[in-house]
Amino acid sequence: MAKLLTAIGNMFESLSAGTWWGKVLIGAGSIAAGFYSPIMLLLLACFAFTVTDMIYGIKIAIKTKKKIDSHKNWKGTLVKLIDEFTIISLARLLELAVLGEQGVFVLTGGATVIISLTELWSILENLNTLNPEGPWKALGNFLKKKGEDYIGTEIDFNNGNNDDSKVDSKES
Numbered sequence: 162m163a164k165l166l167t168a169i170g171n172m173f174e175s176l177s178a179g180t181w182w183g184k185v186l187i188g189a190g191s192i193a194a195g196f197y198s199p200i201m202l203l204l205l206a207c208f209a210f211t212v213t214d215m216i217y218g219i220k221i222a223i224k225t226k227k228k229i230d231s232h233k234n235w236k237g238t239l240v241k242l243i244d245e246f247t248i249i250s251l252a253r254l255l256e257l258a259v260l261g262e263q264g265v266f267v268l269t270g271g272a273t274v275i276i277s278l279t280e281l282w283s284i285l286e287n288l289n290t291l292n293p294e295g296p297w298k299a300l301g302n303f304l305k306k307k308g309e310d311y312i313g314t315e316i317d318f319n320n321g322n323n324d325d326s327k328v329d330s331k332e333s
Contacts, residue, residue: 214287
């Protein structure tokens with residue numbers, strides 16, 4: 162056992178180049194990997210919905226011949242991704258604090274599902290704008306009804322804004 166621990170210590174020293182900062186970065190990376198590895202697929206799914214929403218927003222801007230500001234578009238999407246990452250990370254932290262290591266992913270999964278469904282709703286609106294003859298509006302209405310039943314309140318995605326293009330009203 163002593164040989165194993167010595168080998169691990171030597172590997173740690175060589176990876177960190179013997180520097181204090183190298184050891185701190187390796188330790189922080191190990192903690193982050195342990196914290197995020199159980200929820201990596203949730204984060205990936207959530208981010209995939211957000212990027213897909215951005216792509217369809219660009220398609221709508223092209224179809225409606227609106228000016229596309231790529232800096233604003235990427236900045237808005239990056240802000241959304243950071244916000245989603247923060248919400249899911251805080252939900253994971255709360256789960257660990259309350260339920261411990263063996264806890265189920267109720268908060269993390271719930272936050273991811275809510276964020277992803279919101280993005281899915283936006284994708285369906287974009288698809289309906291691109292192809293009004295498709296089944297997108299019916300599917301969107303179905304998801305809205307199910308979401309309202311689930312959370313027990315009415316969902317209003319427009320907030321008084323009736324612009325379907327979403328390019329100017331939302332940084333997607």
